[in-house]
Amino acid sequence: MASELDIAMALTGRRRAEDGSYGRELSTTIVGVATSDSSDGSVRVDLGGESVTQDDVQEVEVPTTVEVREGDQVRVTLDGVPGSGRRPTVTGVVGGGDRTRIDVDNAVSDASHAVDTAGKAADTAHTAKQNADKAIAETKDLVTLRIDSSRGTVFKNSEVSTVLTVRCYKRGQELTTLTALRQAMLDATARIRWYVLREGDTDWVSLADSDPMLSNDGFTLTVAPDDVTVKCTFKAEIVTD
Helix, strand or coil: CCCHHHHHHHHHCCCCCCCCCCCCCEEEEEEEEECCCCECCEEEEECCCCCCCCCCCCEEEEEECCCCCCCCEEEEEEEECCCCCCEEEEEEEEECHHHHHHHHHHHHHHHHHHHHHHHHHHHHHHHHHHHHHHHHHHHHCCEEEEEEECCCCEEECCCCCEEEEEEEEECCEEECCHHHHHHHHCCCCCEEEEEEEECCCCCCEECCCCCCCEEHHHCEEEECHHHCCCEEEEEEEEECC
């Protein structure tokens, strides 16, 4: 590495007679610290030591081929013939000092945050899949109900009786008895509940299990002409206690 005297001589044109390299063009690399940001192709550099110019100034303005920030440790190349004044040029950044450390710390923090975010996303996706699987399983286990009617579900007074039949299914299999329904529901209180909405009313009224229109454990409802005064609508649901 060049001595302080060599640096001073290289930059000021001074020479040392005993130097065997005198008269021969050389390229020497030294390290300094930027004392300013680079601008318009030059930057001020502190080369260390005592002084490097005839004016005893320790920092000098040097051309640069790279972008430099204040505080960067830079590589300075000295080209020319020793003793005749050599041309210093900043040709690289060795280290960015605090800026580099901050950039590294930020990069580590960003990477850690990305890993944490990815982990949370994976957990969320796993939970969503579990919930979806559970919903599918629960849907498959649902008992569905439909009503078959010989004459529709809205009735007016007439001389013809109408039979409404509840049909329950689980996974495509019909449940034709109250026992089968309760086994499918895993509930010994499960049963069919019928409701009627009469013309002029705003609320549905449930029919008692002992209502004479009901038979077959509630799976069948027979509407006779005398059961309808003007007009009414029926519906059925599966209920439990």
